[in-house]
Amino acid sequence: MEGRNEKLFSRKRSFTFGAYGGIDKFITGNESSCAESVGHSILDILDSPSSEAKPLTSAPSSQKVTELFAIIEKLQGSRLDEQRCEFPPPLRTRLLKIGDGLPLILPPKSGGYWIDPPLDRHVETSPTLSQGGFGLESYDIMERDSEAKVYQEFFRHRYHHSFTACDPSLGPLVLSVCLEEEENRLRVILRMKECSIHGTFSVSLFQQFPTAVELAKMLCSSVSVTCFEAVSYLKAPEIIMAFDEHRVSQNFKFGVLYQREGQLTEEDILSNNEESEEFLEFLSILGQTVKLQGFTGFRGGLDVSHGQTGNEAVFTSFHGREIMFHVATKLPFTEGDTQQLQRKRHIGNDIVALVYQEGNTPFISDVIRSHFLHCFIAVRRIKRENEGEGGDGGSFQVSVTAREDVPPFGPPLPTPPIFTEGSVLREFLLTKLINAEISCYKALKFSRLELRTRSSLLEALRSELSSRSQCMLGEPSQPSIPLTEGGRSVQEGGGGFIENFKRAIRVRSHSFDTLGVPKKAGGVAGQRPKDGESEQTSNVGYTETRGQTSPQDDL
Incomplete structure (x- = not known):
């Protein structure tokens, strides 16, 4: 009977790898309607109270109990065995067509990701081909918001005026106007919840100086306010500049995963503790290993006081930007925790991650489950055919994958995507990582969340400027909170996406207090860490874990 059950109901894992993606399914050994009926009955029994259990067949009760316990034992079998997944047949077929040498990245069964270079070009980018000329050069770094530095550059140190309004359809508006007498022109910037619009107008175009409403309508015809x-x-310039700089990203944090031969699941990858010489050499290309205790640079959410996030990290400065790497093997390892939440909470809250592969096992695009991770850059050390036996094996092959709503970003991969010099690889990877994060902000989830964040901060800016101006004129006003209070400094936050979101939450929480609206119990987003307290204790958890939900679920 047990053999018949094993043949009739074989267990099949879904191919969304990772601790959170496994879905158990029953598939029948034949297509008979009788087998399907029995399968539904078994699932009904397991999901319903014992008092409502329905008989499986007309067999004696002892036989029914034996069969039920056999099924339960099969369900509660070794979890390690269930994690041994194999490539889905469609992917296996495509790999056979590719031939020798597996690609660095494979798409998930459910799709939803783009890969560069695509699988159909894998043969063309094989490491056995000769490499074209590719020397050290400087790559262009994308700007998150091209208008964010206009105020600081053209307005901050000149005499200018600012105005506020609340448009019925556009919401809060903040307008700044500057007269550049040497060029005989007006420079205007209009801040709206979607974006900031900047323009210059020759004074000779006007018979008399235009009003603030006229200037605003010249930049955006949808403006409908009358004054x-x-x-x-x-001190309005300081507050306005603080708002503009919330979209200036000077500091970045990226995850670094270490994937060894044969590792296909999230649990395997996050459980690596040993660092090979090859992996350490790759980390030295990215930056320098620093002690976290007393570290004074951008820490990327890591604890620099009490050692709660490990003792070391990889850090670097790159073209005026500071980058902290969340290296999985350097974050705390928790014995018995298959999910390794101490590591997942940092890497899962990053937007872009590097995957260093030691071996030929491909990386599945969605193997790491996270609401935030939208892009992975895989790097594999390879030995090219023309290097011979005496080659040092110092060539690196690169591949990129991102969710389908993330726009493409530069610099483009060379053809073939192979780097023989560490300095060129470093320049490429760091530029690619920064551009990847900025491009990810345009994905649907981030763009909607960022619009909500910017709207909250702009309303706070308008309210603050209006309130402070009334105080200067001696008129009574409601208390408000400056944008620079209740949050980290611009230098520390660096315009990071998560930091800006939490700042908007803090502003909203303060408005609740001012209005006398009770906040929901358990909300910690508006709290600041105490002196000496690790930043991670006040970090908003966005990583998806069992039994928890993400704030992005309501997007």
Whole structure:
């Protein structure tokens, strides 16, 4: 009877790898309707109270109990055995067509990711081909918001005026106007919840100086307000500049995963503790290993006081930007925790991650389950055919994958995507990582969340400027919170996406307090870490874990 059950109901794992993606399914050994009926009955029994259990067949009760316990034992079998997954047949077929040498990245069965170079070009980019000329060069780094530095560059140190208004359809508006007498022109910037619009107009175009409403309508025809309120607060430029710089990203944090031969699951990859010489050499290309205790640079959410996030990390400065790498093998390892949440909470909250492969096992695009991770860059050390036996094996092959709603970003991969010099690889990877994160902000989830964040911060800016201006004029006003209070400094936060989101939450929480609206119990997003307290204790958890939900679920 047990043999018949094993033949009738074989267990099949879904191919969304990782601790959170496994879905158990029953498939029948034949297509008979009788077998399907029995399968549904078994699932009904396991999901319903014992008092409502329905008989499987007309067999004696002892036989029914034996069969039920056999099924339960099969369900509760070794979890390690169930994690031994194999490539889905469609992928296996495609790999056979590719031939020798597996690609660095494979798409998930469910799709939803693009890969560069595509699988159909894998043969063309084989490491056995001769490499074209590719020397050290400087790559272009994308700007998150090209208008974010306009105010600081053209307005901050010149005499100018700012105005605020609340448009019925566009929401809060903040307008800044500067007269550049040497060029005889007006420079104007209009901040709206979607974006900031910047323009210059020759003074000779106007018979008399235009009003704030006229200037705003020249930049955006949708403006419908009839008047603007003048800003008279003396420290208004500081507050306005703080708002503009929330979209200036000077500091970045990226995850680094270490994938060894044969590792296909999230648990295997996050459980690596040993670092080979090859992996350490790759980390030295990215940056320098620093002690976290007392570290004064950008820490990327790591604890620099109490050692709660490990003792070491990889850090580097790159073209005026500071980058902290969350290296999985350097984050704390928890014995008995298959999910390794101490590591997952940092890497899962990054937007882009590097995957260093030691071996020929491909990386599945969705193997690491996270609401935030949208892009992976895989690197594999290879020995090219023309290097011979005496070659040092110092060539690196690179591949990139991102979710389908992430726009392509530069610099482009060379053909073939192979780097023989560490300095060129470093320049390429760091530029690619920064551009990847900025491009990920345009994905659907991030763009909607960022719009919500910017709207909250802009409303706080308008309210702050209006309130402070009334105080300067001696008029009573409601208390408000400056954008620079209740959050980290611009230098520390660096315009990071998560930091800006938490700042918007803090502003919203303060508005609840001002209005007397009770906040939900258990909300920690508005709390600041105490002196000496690790930053991670106040970090908003976005990583998807069992039994928990992400704030992005409501997007």
